[in-house]
Each structure stands twice: as C-alpha cells, then as structure tokens.
Amino acid sequence: MRNFLCWLGIAVLASSSLFACSSQSDQDCVRLTPSSRRCAKPGFAADPPPPAPLPTVSAAPASTVSSASVPSSAWSVATAERLLSALPAVQEGVWTSARPPFGTYDFVALRCIGLGERGQRPPERPVIVLLPGAHQHGEIIEPREQSDWRLYLATRGIETWTVDYRTHYLPREQLLDSRFMQAWTTEAFVEDAVAAIQQAREVSGQEKVFVGGFGQGATFAALAAARIGGEGIAGLVLLDGYVLDPPDKDAFYRQRPPTPNWFADDLESHYLPYKRWIKILQDVIDDPNGPDFLPEPIFDNRAQALAHFLYAASAFGGRGGLSNAKNGRADVVLLARVLQRQDRYWPRAQNHGGFELKRHLAGVQFDYATAFTMLQLPLLAFSSDTMDNAGIAWSERMRFTAHATATSDVEFRVLHDWGHLDVLFGSEAADEVFAPMAEWIGRHAGGRRK
16 A cells, blocks of 8 residues: 555656646746746745856867867866865866867866875876766765765775766756757767876876776776777776676667657656756755655655655666665665756767667777777676666676676676665765775786886
C-alpha cells in the first residue's frame, strides 16, 4: 500500500501541487516555464543557480589567418590562482577555450586545483585530468575533501584538472532553440577532452598525466586516451562508466522517440517542471526533517522522500541504481546539493538512452574501438552494482571495458549495494574510492619517475 501511495503521489505531483494556483491572480502565480499556461504558488517553485558567465571570445592572430575575426581555440586564464576558503592550503585556477564550431556557447573550462602555488609544487608531481559525468561540471559544491574527489587528491599532493563542458555555459531557464546542440556529439566532447589533456600537460610541465572520469566522463576519458593512442597519459581511472558492451549482452542503449527540431535532453520532465525540482532540492537542503513534498505526505520527512525517489529512478533500473541513499550509502542532503547544481541541459545526440559506441560514433573516420583495445595503460576501475538488481548487467559492462585493453595492469573493484551517484558522492566514497585512487596514482607515478 505504501508503494502504491508513493507512485500515486508522483502521478499527482504536477496536477495537485505544481499548478495549485491556476485560477489565482498573476501576483500569486509563478509561471514554471515561459510558455506555460498554468502556474504554481510561489512556495512551490525556486530559481536555479545562474550558469557560468560566458568568456570573452579571442581571435586568432592576424598573421595566421586571413581575418583576425576568426575565433581561436587558444586557452586563456579566466581566474588567476586563488585560495579556497575552506581549505586554505589549496589553490584553484581556471582556464577557458573556445571550441569549434565557435557558437555562442562553444566554450570549455579547465579548473586546476593543487596544494600551494602552482610554481612551487614539486616538478614531478602527479597530475590527473578529470572528466565529470553528464550534467556535471568542475565547480566545487561541497568544500570538504571527504565529499569531493578533487579536494581529496589535491590535499595529498595530486594536482587535479577538471573540465567544465560546454553545457555549463547554457542558461538554466527554458531554451527555445536547441539547434546548436546538433554539433555537440560524443566525438566533439572527446576532442574537447583531448584539448584539455594537452593543456594540462603543457601548463603543469608534466610529460605524462593521468586521465579519469565519472559516468559518461569515464567514457570520454577512455575514448580520449584511445584517440591519442595513450600518448602523454600515465594511466586511466574509470569510475562507473564504460565504453564497450560485452559481446553476449544487448546494448544498454534504448532508442527514444524522435523529437523534431529539438536537440537537448532536459532535467525538466512532463510531470516535474524544473523550477519545482529545484524547490524540492532546496527544501531538503534547508530542512531535511520537514514534511515531504507530496500533496499528501507519505514519508516521515522530505529527506526520506527524496532518498526513495532517487532509489526508484526508472532510468537506472528502479532498485537503487541512481543512489542507494535509502539504505545508507549516501547523505541525501549532499546529493540534493549536487543535483541542485547540475547543468540543466545535455546534448541529445550523446545521451539518447544510454551509450553504444557504434551508434554514438557512427560515421566517424577514426576506429575508436580498435584503438581502445590496443591501449597499454595502467587502468583502475570502480563499478556500482545496484543496477544489476534490475537485470541491466551494469557491473559486467564496467568489468568488460576495464579488461578490454592490451594492458595486464588492471585493478577492478565492484562496490556492492552502491548506486551510481554513491561512487562519487557516497558516505564511504572517500575511504573506498578516493583513497585507493590516490594510492594507485601515487604508486604508478612513482614507477613512472623511476
């Protein structure tokens, strides 16, 4: 009965509470989208955090092109090194670069975090380039090393460079035209990752750097390493992301219905407008023990309600695949902070229901699959396994990818009863993921120096 009421609450969430004031005056009405004909009470909606400000476009030198107005992909300093207030020994600097086809939002950023000033760090320090998951970015959300892999590694002498994807510059209001995202293919983001790796090597002065990623970022990391044949890379770290499906398994890819003239995946759904979602997350952050956000309260408090909905997320199998915070694997308030700061849009050409190499890289001239299997880089991989409960065979895909290259130096770990988000933001992530990662990087960096 409890489960029935829970799903009933989801079904009526939009109709009962989201549009509770459709007949009231405009003064009492918050329109959830610019084109919405209905609205909600002010207390049922919240504005999202602002997007990253667009960098200034720089032009290529006139001597190298016919017109000085042609955009350049050269990197420029966006933020000089600054101390992080929560960790005064750690400094952060930010670089940005315009990327082809040089549209309004075609920028990426690189955030360098390290212990002390960059010029005073050991010349042979370990350096890792990290690629976040879909809808994620490199901004620090929870400034504690136990909750952030960059800060954990940085305080242990490992310099981290994290990519902000092009999606980080998009507005978080409703987009009315998403045609520019047609060009934001998997290969385009892999090329962005390659450029970031090269920039990190050049600025850090390291001949080789480690490359890692989480979720779809792990896919980008593996494909970027394949694209450059492992050149300049000391090792790969893959957190809950894969490249290859086992030959005896059907692809996890699921074709979504076509959406003519629309090229973005949106965190807003038909039943849950984006501003309502942001309000739910803010309420959990402000008062996790307050009444839940369903029209008729079902759970003991709103934190418990959010934990349940993350556990039941159908796209991740519906059995803790997104997060097992419901059973103690993560602090749901931290997850609310992370989800609140997500980038709203993601290019539909990449996501579209899962990853399948032949589909997402169809038509490209480079043979990514063969290049990946030929890599001889040390590899460390972690996998959640709660999606396996739904018959998705998620951890098997991680295992197959981890052992698909030509190297014998592979460490693969399955995190039992962990959901996808728990791998990076879970209550035990520092001990079970960050610490082994730091040890592995240190060990392989030492071998590289010898």
